[in-house]
Amino acid sequence: MLYLWLKAFHIIAVVCWFAGLFYLPRLFVYHASAEDAPSRERFSVMERKLYRGIMQPSMVLTLLLGAGMLYLNPAWFKQGWLHAKLTLVFLLIGYHHVCGAMLKRFARGENGRSHVFYRWFNEVPVLFLLAIVILVVIKPF
Template sequence: MYEWLLWFHVISFISWFAVLFYLPRLFVYHAENIENEGFVKVAKIQEMKLFKYIGVPSMWATILSGAGLIYLGGWMSSPWLHVKLLFVALLIAYFYSLNKYRLEFLEDRCTKSGKFFRIYNEVPTLLMLVIVAMVVLKPF
């Protein structure tokens, strides 16, 4: 059972990260083409579908399968897990910040630049580095 749950967790994690990497990139294009009505209309649809239909389900699948792995692995007292969970919480906050920007774009009130979103797009990479290091290296 554990191996199948781990498999599902990794697939969910990859799917969620696809959204975490691509949605801010869509925001770059959206911000830089704000005057192009046709493009903006399509971007809003893509952003919504990516967030709601791929992002939210894959985030919950990652969280729930991760909780199952913690339970089955008996790791609740492991210090590395607490560090990992802290960074996962930051990742969840980042994910919902993307929804905040998505809604601002939807209502034509986002004032952030393409450059901002290029930089903001690096946040999940940094969080992922720590999360994966905690799981693989278990340093504490």
């Protein structure tokens, strides 16, 4: 029963984390296109609140709840799909922190990239989501 509760809240945390991972780069697209100071400031505030208020807590909960499920199912460590998934999660944490670094550059007014770059950057979490869900559901290894 505990496992099912951990799994339910893990899925909720993952959904919230990915919502932020999808939306923050989209805000970067708009921020990079903003031409006036009030708009740039508004985007900086929105980005900061999203990152600190939703993305960070969701990422931490995702990791803690996932660790709890692994604790209850240590046999999964012998399965290749889990190793592939954890590698992708590790890389996704890196993407998350790259977003945080970009957020700080925008806040300092030091963005040097166009909105086109951020449109492409915005697609990266989709690839992670596809791969992770397929690994968890199909367990191909």
